[in-house]
Amino acid sequence: MGRNGGLSLNFVCNYLMNSNFNISFTGEYRYTIDQKNRINIPAKYRKALKPVNDRTFVLTQGFDNCLLLYPLDEWQVVEQQLSLLSSMKQKHRTFVRSIVRFATYVQFDSQGRIQIPDSLTKYANISKDVVFIGMIKKIEIWDPAELKKYETAKLNIDSEDFEDLANDINF
Amino acid sequence: MGRNGGLSLNFVCNYLMNSNFNISFTGEYRYTIDQKNRINIPAKYRKALKPVNDRTFVLTQGFDNCLLLYPLDEWQVVEQQLSLLSSMKQKHRTFVRSIVRFATYVQFDSQGRIQIPDSLTKYANISKDVVFIGMIKKIEIWDPAELKKYETAKLNIDSEDFEDLANDINF
DNA sequence: TATTATTGTGGGTAGAAATGGGGGATTATC
């Protein structure tokens, strides 16, 4: 910082490009939702969020009854792609609508919480507890019961597929 | 700005990201129309509107019995495109006419409301309630019943297409 | 172990947002 509280250009550049902020989202965390539909975002995720994002995520519907939380800049990539789809084609319109329709900009408060719209808690069957799962560039939010349901359903997934994929990515 | 004239980090970040005016239209909101045919524009959309637009949108017919609301500057892009179509071709003329003919400039009042012409409420079957759906660069306005009708009709859309599209855009 | 910082959860409150309605100015219609 400059001596009078102003920011030097070097400082800002370093801050913005600094590598602590390339940290990805990993791990699993469990939290509770309060009466005002607020949930805490795991501190690790908050710390991993680049400052350009200005404490904002985009929350939307994912597949399999979970919610997806994108850092603002990651979401803008998605949007960019979506905007390339033609609004003349019925199929494309429907697709864009189904994704964007539930997307909400959420900025966490000074306590680190975001508010979840009713439509999304309903979609994900969220009532009391919530599980965060880091997915590298984005975050999944599950109701614990839904997650379990999904897991047991997928337990007998062909483990060869799994191995194939693992090989593909050099895991 | 900081209290002593220095720049806060948030301010700098916002400035670098071109402030909050790159924010797009997302999410879904429900409002009611009043006796004077006025509807509130969701505060989030108003905030996302660039100041150059001077509180004005262009309202017109969309596909699927919904209305479309373009920020003025986005509409100008559309007009630009339309003007490239040949006026020699009958098909083009019809297309241009069908879009432009119902386009109305609307400026929201100090309460944040716009007024909807009768011809458009009639087209979209709007009577009492209204659903706004953000579509990134534009906004759709639906009558709830029409929307539902449309949704149930599209429920049996090929879900493979859906997954393909989702894969394409890395969602 | 004692002490301090951080994190997660609860709740109150000022200000913003949503909605309804009045009334003057402008425009349209006869």
Place this chain on the structure above:
DNA sequence: GATAATCCCCCATTTCTACCCACAATAATA
């Protein structure tokens, strides 16, 4: 020119939400 219709600005009320403070639980540190 008189009347009606419409638009635009203002005010009022209720609902909602962003922001604030508080505090317990946990983690970190001396």
